[in-house]
Amino acid sequence: MRKTIKIGTRASQLAVKQAELAKQTIQTVLKDTEIEIVTIKTKGDKILHKTLDKIGGKGIFVKEIENALLNGTIDIAVHSMKDMPDEMPKGLELGAVLKRENPMDALVCAKNITWENLPKGAKVGTGSLRRKTQLLALRNDLNIIPIRGNIMTRLQKLENELDAVVLAVAGLVRTEQQHKISHIFQLHEMVPAACQGILALQIRKRNDFLKQVMKNITDNHADICQRAERAFLNEIGADCHAPAGALANIENEKIYMKAMFYTDELLLAEGYDSIQNAEELGKKLAMQIQKQSSVHFM
Structure with missing residues (x-):
């Protein structure tokens, strides 16, 4: 009997949902194998008082998970592919790429506000320089407020701090918050982050068994x-x-x-x-x- 396969992920609600999607996909190939989800806190999860560009360094959402994979604590790491650095640590490789969710960015507004009637000088929250620069190209009157935290934390800021927030459609869909979307930015309005909406499964290079499983589930x-x-x-x-x-x-x-x-x-x-x-x-x-x-x- 094969041992339990352990999937490592960040501890946020979205990350756990994504790990569950990965688990379900793996179980289409390994129907009788027990799969356990292990949550791991990363540097990016711990430092919430600075914007991402100020924390510095690549891989702030993946390093601790990769370390757990390297030392055998977990067997598979699940990442939002947009968070992964191009270079991987020695001994690890990209195992699988899962089917992409909607890759676009969305605006979620406070009550009675839409993209079309967003007032002049409206406070719009985002922690992304990419989103900020493109928002200001569309509306240079907007007041862009840097925010961090998980999806629910950001959405709560609409109650009394912000007029709107910009989030990935994929994250809203995976956390079942898509009904709150006010506007989905089209490609001519906002180019999304590279690999947004894609889940990456990372494995150890020497694991030939999982390498074959990954090959069978890659989109x-x-x-x-x-x-x-x-x-x-x-x-x-x-x-x-x-x-x-x-x-x-x-x-x-x-x-x-x-x-x-x-x-x-x-x-x-x-x-x-x-x-x-x-x-x-x-x-x-x-x-x-x-x-x-x-x-x-x-």
Whole structure:
């Protein structure tokens, strides 16, 4: 009889919901195996008084979980792929990429307010530089308030602190709060974070059994799109908390992608290629943005 498989995740409501989705997906392949969810607090969960760009360093939501995977406390790590650094610790690898939830950003408003009637100078909460820069490009009168915390903590701020908050549609859907959405930003309004809505399952390299399981549950479209989007981030030299965004989608064996980056202005690029050239497309869009900018990229 095979031992219990332990899945590690952050301790937030959303993270646990995502781990449950991963568990259900794994159980389609391992029907009779017991799977346990283990919650782990990360640096990003503990430091809530600073915005993400001020904490610094890559992997603030994944390092402690990766350490638990390396030392054998857990067998699989579940991450929001948008939080994962491009480079992984020695001994770990990306096992599976699960089917993508809606990747867009959403506005949730206080009572009787909508995106269309959001008042001048309205207080809009977000902890993301990417969202902030794109919101101000749409409405430069808005008062952007930095916020941190889990989804429910952010939503509670609508009671007496904020007029609206911007959150990922995927997180709202997974925590069953999608009925509170006032407006879903379309791609021409706001480019989402690279890999937003995608769950990544990470394993130890030497675990051949789980490697085969992961292969059987990976969603090919999501995998191709994440490769293109992460190639863009890597080429432009942005970490997962930089004011950068990218969204790829696949139609008729072609991959279409739009990307944004903010330096001293909002820069955009878009294009398409065959799915075999997904990563090359990401690099090409990064180079397009680099050519537009007067700022030196690393």
